[in-house]
Amino acid sequence: MNKTENQMLIIFGASGDLTARKLVPALFNLFRDGHVPDNFVVLGVSRSNLTDEAFRKKVVLESEYLKNKATVKDFGLIENFSKNLFYEDLGENYDTSYSSLAERIGDLNIEFSIGNNYIFYLSTPPSLFEAISKNLTEQGLNDETEGFKRLIVEKPFGYDLETAKNLNKGIQKYFKESQIYRIDHYLGKETVQNLLVTRFANSIFEPLWNRNYIHHVEITNAESNGVELRGGYYDNSGALRDMFQNHLLQIVSLIVMEPPIAANAQEIRNEKVKALRSLRIMKDEKTLNENTIRAQYVSSKINGEVVKGYREEKDVNPESKTETYAAIKFFVDNWRWKDVPFYVRTAKRMPTKVTEVVIHFKSPHHQIFQDSGMLNKANKLIIRIQPDEGILIKFGVKVPGQGFKVERANLDFYYSSLQETHVMEAYERLLLDAMQGDATLYARADEVEAAWAFVDPILDYWKNGKDVRVHGYSAGAWGPKNADELIEGIGTWRNPSENLADDPGYCVIC
Numbered sequence: 238m239n240k241t242e243n244q245m246l247i248i249f250g251a252s253g254d255l256t257a258r259k260l261v262p263a264l265f266n267l268f269r270d271g272h273v274p275d276n277f278v279v280l281g282v283s284r285s286n287l288t289d290e291a292f293r294k295k296v297v298l299e300s301e302y303l304k305n306k307a308t309v310k311d312f313g314l315i316e317n318f319s320k321n322l323f324y325e326d327l328g329e330n331y332d333t334s335y336s337s338l339a340e341r342i343g344d345l346n347i348e349f350s351i352g353n354n355y356i357f358y359l360s361t362p363p364s365l366f367e368a369i370s371k372n373l374t375e376q377g378l379n380d381e382t383e384g385f386k387r388l389i390v391e392k393p394f395g396y397d398l399e400t401a402k403n404l405n406k407g408i409q410k411y412f413k414e415s416q417i418y419r420i421d422h423y424l425g426k427e428t429v430q431n432l433l434v435t436r437f438a439n440s441i442f443e444p445l446w447n448r449n450y451i452h453h454v455e456i457t458n459a460e461s462n463g464v465e466l467r468g469g470y471y472d473n474s475g476a477l478r479d480m481f482q483n484h485l486l487q488i489v490s491l492i493v494m495e496p497p498i499a500a501n502a503q504e505i506r507n508e509k510v511k512a513l514r515s516l517r518i519m520k521d522e523k524t525l526n527e528n529t530i531r532a533q534y535v536s537s538k539i540n541g542e543v544v545k546g547y548r549e550e551k552d553v554n555p556e557s558k559t560e561t562y563a564a565i566k567f568f569v570d571n572w573r574w575k576d577v578p579f580y581v582r583t584a585k586r587m588p589t590k591v592t593e594v595v596i597h598f599k600s601p602h603h604q605i606f607q608d609s610g611m612l613n614k615a616n617k618l619i620i621r622i623q624p625d626e627g628i629l630i631k632f633g634v635k636v637p638g639q640g641f642k643v644e645r646a647n648l649d650f651y652y653s654s655l656q657e658t659h660v661m662e663a664y665e666r667l668l669l670d671a672m673q674g675d676a677t678l679y680a681r682a683d684e685v686e687a688a689w690a691f692v693d694p695i696l697d698y699w700k701n702g703k704d705v706r707v708h709g710y711s712a713g714a715w716g717p718k719n720a721d722e723l724i725e726g727i728g729t730w731r732n733p734s735e736n737l738a739d740d741p742g743y744c745v746i747c
């Protein structure tokens with residue numbers, strides 16, 4: 238593990254939602270658990286007129302997000318933590334604001350012996366990323382002659398391939414790729430990282446991890462919430478941009494990738510890029526039509542209460558075609574995965590919040606228990622990202638008694654069984670990694686572009702294709718009927734419950 242040097246974290250967008258809801262609570266946890274260095278300062282920056290005290294009150298002392306998570310023991314620490322927080326009002330005048338900011342940073346650097354080590358966290362609208370990078374550079378704040386300078390950028394990283402490339406170029410004019418940390422909070426989830434360990438720290442899975450043994454791969458990302466207060470943002474985005482292009486393709490890359498030669502940022506990200514580049518890009522309308530489904534939730538009753546349809550949500554266009562559900566079938570064009578279909582779906586307003594990967598294995602080549610229904614009982618490996626995080630293997634066992642009746646049994650592991658272990662939240666882990674200069678769990682420029690290259694034709698087809706339908710599904714249901722056709726001939730989608738072991742059951746006919 239790298240050493241955490243004394244440093245200053247400068248958050249742009251410090252008056253915003255993400256800072257209060259995710260970043261500051263994550264920083265508090267790192268402080269409480271002794272992960273921050275002796276000299277550590279957080280400088281919030283935005284245009285709102287706040288003093289240091291007002292900022293501390295807003296994001297720490299009166300923060301609901303922090304209070305909800307803090308234990309009684311934490312309360313004494315909260316006051317101490319808040320003393321490390323400062324605020325700089327950028328104002329509207331850019332000619333002078335960055336020189337004042339640079340001065341403030343310089344003063345804090347000397348006062349707290351920070352050693353010129355700075356991380357700039359861009360938690361603003363992405364349209365500002367390039368301008369902020371330029372302004373910092375003009376103040377010499379990208380210069381690593383003394384101390385490190387790192388830049389964390391939030392999602393969304395681009396709107397499509399072209400805008401992502403422009404954004405990369407725009408930032409790379411001022412910061413080297415090795416200084417840039419593109420955040421994808423799914424990579425900060427313990428269970429997503431565990432995909433690497435499951436595959437590469439065990440000798441029982443990797444030999445089977447290929448087209449010879451895997452029948453198909455299914456990934457479900459479901460949220461029970463609707464778009465909440467983010468209708469304005471979401472209506473310009475949709476499920477494909479909001480979840481699939483980034484978080485889900487990151488998960489796909491970890492499933493598809495070849496074993497890296499070492500567990501470091503360079504080697505792991507090299508393999509992930511190769512994996513993303515091997516996704517077969519859908520080029521013609523027929524393929525796009527047969528392999529992609531988009532849909533929107535429509536008003537329905539959930540637990541007796543009427544829930545709005547997507548088009549009735551605040552800040553959503555009443556004629557919107559933006560998808561709140563996306564299901565994509567695709568193939569991976571490489572030696573390992575030839576002809577193995579991948580089914581990935583993501584949606585809002587589903588029956589429950591769950592993210593899981595299911596590796597469906599092929600049935601044994603020669604069936605000797607055919608009369609007993611073994612055909613419908615192929616092995617599965619279920620990797621539960623959230624909730625009820627864990628891993629479950631389904632395998633056949635003999636039912637006691639005469640003959641060879643086969644039933645499925647579970648072998649399982651739950652993170653909750655590791656009672657002593659504090660599982661870091663995604664932002665905690667990612668912030669700590671950036672503080673230590675480890676970019677393994679951050680997306681590299683070429684990864685992001687490879688993901689957009691796969692998604693772009695789908696977005697283009699959904700926008701411009703002939704007669705492309707937006708299907709409807711009832712809020713609180715498992716998506717539109719048409720999505721079943723996507724997986725027909727293989728089986729049906731697994732509709733997971735909140736608890737990993739509650740398998741509602743379905744059959745895979747191999």
Ligand SMILES: NC(=O)C1=CN([C@@H]2O[C@H](COP(=O)(O)OP(=O)(O)OC[C@H]3O[C@@H](n4cnc5c(N)ncnc54)[C@H](OP(=O)(O)O)[C@@H]3O)[C@@H](O)[C@H]2O)C=CC1
Nearest residue numbers: 250251252253254255283284285360361362363391392393
């Ligand atoms: N909120 C969330 O759950 C998530 C957010 N994100 C991403 O994080 C980023 C921030 O999101 P969120 O906090 O929700 O957004 P908000 O709209 O709540 O906040 C945006 C922030 O940017 C600041 N800002 C605007 N213009 C400037 C400027 N010129 N210079 C400096 N600061 C500026 C605003 O403050 P002021 O007006 O005072 O300048 C405000 O603090 C976005 O990129 C978003 O996509 C990603 C995942 C989840």
Ligand SMILES: O=C1O[C@H](COP(=O)(O)O)[C@@H](O)[C@H](O)[C@H]1O
Nearest residue numbers: 392422423460479480484592623
């Ligand atoms: O990035 C995003 O992720 C959240 C879901 O994150 P999770 O960690 O709760 O699974 C999603 O609600 C949001 O729309 C999206 O922007």
